[in-house]
Amino acid sequence: MDTLAPSQRVAERAHDVIEQVEKGVFIGGRWRPAENGGTFPVEDPANGLRLCEVADATPADALAALDSAAAAQRTWAAVPPRRRGNILRRAYDLLMARREEFALLITLEMGKSLAESRAEVAYAAEYLRWFGEEAVRIDGTWKVSEDGTARVLVTRRPVGPCLLITPWNAPLAMPARKIAPAVAADCTMIVKPAPQTPLTSAALAALLAEAGLPDGVLSIIPTTRAAAVTEPLLRDGRLRKLSFTGSTPVGRLLLAQAADTVLRTSMELGGNAPFIVCQDADLDAAVDGAMTAKLRNIGEACIAANRFHVHADVAEEFTEKLVARMSTITVGAGTDPAATLGPLIDERQRRRVADLVDETVAAGARLRTGGSPPDGHGYFYPPTVLTGVPADARITREEIFGPVAAIQTFTSDEEALRDANDTEFGLVSYLYTRDLNRALSMGEQLETGMVGLNRGYVSDPSAPFGGMKQSGIGREGGNTGIDEYLEQKYLAIDIPAPWPQSPGADASAAKGVR
Numbered sequence: 079m080d081t082l083a084p085s086q087r088v089a090e091r092a093h094d095v096i097e098q099v100e101k102g103v104f105i106g107g108r109w110r111p112a113e114n115g116g117t118f119p120v121e122d123p124a125n126g127l128r129l130c131e132v133a134d135a136t137p138a139d140a141l142a143a144l145d146s147a148a149a150a151q152r153t154w155a156a157v158p159p160r161r162r163g164n165i166l167r168r169a170y171d172l173l174m175a176r177r178e179e180f181a182l183l184i185t186l187e188m189g190k191s192l193a194e195s196r197a198e199v200a201y202a203a204e205y206l207r208w209f210g211e212e213a214v215r216i217d218g219t220w221k222v223s224e225d226g227t228a229r230v231l232v233t234r235r236p237v238g239p240c241l242l243i244t245p246w247n248a249p250l251a252m253p254a255r256k257i258a259p260a261v262a263a264d265c266t267m268i269v270k271p272a273p274q275t276p277l278t279s280a281a282l283a284a285l286l287a288e289a290g291l292p293d294g295v296l297s298i299i300p301t302t303r304a305a306a307v308t309e310p311l312l313r314d315g316r317l318r319k320l321s322f323t324g325s326t327p328v329g330r331l332l333l334a335q336a337a338d339t340v341l342r343t344s345m346e347l348g349g350n351a352p353f354i355v356c357q358d359a360d361l362d363a364a365v366d367g368a369m370t371a372k373l374r375n376i377g378e379a380c381i382a383a384n385r386f387h388v389h390a391d392v393a394e395e396f397t398e399k400l401v402a403r404m405s406t407i408t409v410g411a412g413t414d415p416a417a418t419l420g421p422l423i424d425e426r427q428r429r430r431v432a433d434l435v436d437e438t439v440a441a442g443a444r445l446r447t448g449g450s451p452p453d454g455h456g457y458f459y460p461p462t463v464l465t466g467v468p469a470d471a472r473i474t475r476e477e478i479f480g481p482v483a484a485i486q487t488f489t490s491d492e493e494a495l496r497d498a499n500d501t502e503f504g505l506v507s508y509l510y511t512r513d514l515n516r517a518l519s520m521g522e523q524l525e526t527g528m529v530g531l532n533r534g535y536v537s538d539p540s541a542p543f544g545g546m547k548q549s550g551i552g553r554e555g556g557n558t559g560i561d562e563y564l565e566q567k568y569l570a571i572d573i574p575a576p577w578p579q580s581p582g583a584d585a586s587a588a589k590g591v592r
């Protein structure tokens with residue numbers, strides 16, 4: 079019989095899970111210390127304590143990873159599609175079998191509740207399965223040129239070695255969403271995880287190696303010096319692709335660097351999602367959706383609802399229901415089964431959120447619940463609702479990245495659309511209405527890559543995830559997600575037309591003018 083108290087059991091499991099994770103850089107199929115022996119600490123945001131030390135990769139490590147990726151690219155590209163698909167499928171099976179260990183690891187280094195971490199594991203695993211299925215469906219086309227003098231054979235080839243840079247807010251799903259299509263498309267890759275959450279990426283790399291991914295196809299370089307370590311890679315002509323998920327300011331910087339080598343880029347950047355509740359909306363459904371869109375991932379999601387636009391006639395009822403639901407949330411360590419909302423990632427982020435709230439209240443907004451961080455260890459911030467938020471407040475222009483709902487009102491669809499689109503971001507919007515015409519018309523006019531229609535959640539491996547405007551370039555997932563890692567290449571084949579040419583049609587003359 080197990081006589082340990084639940085908290086003691088979790089502490090022991092946490093210790094074991096951290097012990098088992100590789101802490102080095104992973105290059106050429108080998109885990110090793112950083113070239114200069116440097117390390118950095120990984121912290122548990124629930125208490126600010128150090129979980130372990132991880133190798134702090136240097137620019138020399140990054141170049142060694144690129145040597146390895148470039149050397150492996152040719153042989154990897156010759157691996158049959160079914161074998162690549164099977165590797166991803168095996169990785170899916172392994173990940174689902176180890177769902178609890180991965181969930182605990184995510185919770186320990188990122189903070190979210192175990193229930194949310196389990197959901198992230200399932201979501202990440204689906205990318206492995208989805209792209210495992212796509213690996214065998216990379217096709218091309220064959221057609222007769224328009225003048226009939228040639229054949230056009232279009233193939234799709236791997237783009238080549240990729241650099242994949244990921245954020246801390248979904249430590250498993252973000253790398254999985256890039257690695258899976260890159261593997262399916264035959265690319266080799268170097269993953270640079272966020273320094274706050276390098277352990278989950280390391281565990282994923284080890285799992286992929288166990289699933290059969292050949293040495294050198296995937297390297298991992300955790301580092302605290304992101305710019306210094308990635309800059310030599312971006313300058314090196316052997317790197318062919320950059321896929322980045324993170325903030326818009328860093329995305330802009332990387333795009334400028336990528337211009338020098340005309341690198342293919344995919345950019346999944348920041349958001350500022352409007353959550354629109356029309357007068358005719360089902361308010362209970364809207365509150366359910368708001369809870370998901372606002373509190374999922376502790377509000378630290380690019381697709382988090384950032385600005386609530388609620389029709390003036392239903393604003394008070396919606397607010398009261400939302401405040402009532404927010405008040406049922408229990409804030410606490412993600413490993414505590416009673417807690418539904420974990421800590422923010424670090425003190426800097428908590429300070430940012432607290433400042434945004436204080437500043438908005440000082441500008442005239444009304445605090446309806448929350449607003450004061452609890453005393454004690456860890457970077458907790460309570461669910462918070464603000465009403466009467468001035469339209470020009472900083473909180474309406476910047477990503478909050480915390481559990482704070484800032485509510486404004488509108489009186490017409492035109493006003494809601496104007497306010498919703500009044501941002502340089504364009505990742506996702508949420509729209510609640512029971513009127514089909516209004517839904518389709520407003521859905522069309524919202525300037526975002528994704529729209530949650532009467533739904534507070536849009537992430538789906540079978541859908542194209544991505545943003546318009548300054549929220550990004552490219553899409554991850556869906557039928558076209560693999561295209562981000564493929565180049566089209568066409569062979570012009572000189573085959574004389576088998577049928578008699580019509581009088582006057584001179585094929586060689588036609589060729590000359592093209």
Ligand code: NAD
Nearest residue numbers: 244245246271272304305308324325328346347348349380
């Ligand atoms: P961040 O931009 O600070 O960092 C993201 C990654 O880039 C990290 O690995 C970081 O170490 C690295 N980085 C930072 N500066 C760099 C530089 N100069 N050169 C190279 N790499 C550099 O973002 P974050 O705080 O880790 O994550 C939160 C942000 O990510 C939010 O803006 C969020 O909206 C965005 N995000 C977007 C999506 C999406 O799909 N659109 C998904 C998740 C998160």
